Amino acid sequence: MNLQERLKGELKVAMKAKDSDRTWAIRVLIGEFGRQTEKELSDEQVVAIVKKLIKSERELLLAQGRDGSPFLSIMEEYLPQAASEEEIRAWIDENIDFSTFANRMQVMRPIMNHFGSAVDGNVVKKILLSYT
Numbered sequence: 001m002n003l004q005e006r007l008k009g010e011l012k013v014a015m016k017a018k019d020s021d022r023t024w025a026i027r028v029l030i031g032e033f034g035r036q037t038e039k040e041l042s043d044e045q046v047v048a049i050v051k052k053l054i055k056s057e058r059e060l061l062l063a064q065g066r067d068g069s070p071f072l073s074i075m076e077e078y079l080p081q082a083a084s085e086e087e088i089r090a091w092i093d094e095n096i097d098f099s100t101f102a103n104r105m106q107v108m109r110p111i112m113n114h115f116g117s118a119v120d121g122n123v124v125k126k127i128l129l130s131y132t
Contacts, residue, residue: 003046021070047117
């Protein structure tokens, strides 16, 4: 079962449980699916939509001077488990030869390709800047 199908099932559960915050959040997310050109989305596409909604919500909360919201908490539950800095460093140490790159930032592409949506580009950048 992919993430898109799982969300549709969780919407039914939330509605039966009368969990209005979760029902509303999942409906917003499913509404975003409807804006896409494809009917069936990959998990990567769903995660990208979730990240976009999280970014928008954080900007809204920042403008309002608030720290969090039920919507933000629910959306974050659908993000994949992020790779830790230790995991990223270990993968870099095992797989990357810095001498084959003109500068450290060129290494971001293979790292991002390997970890996909399980890693934040800002974390990777911070790690790469710490290498000498």
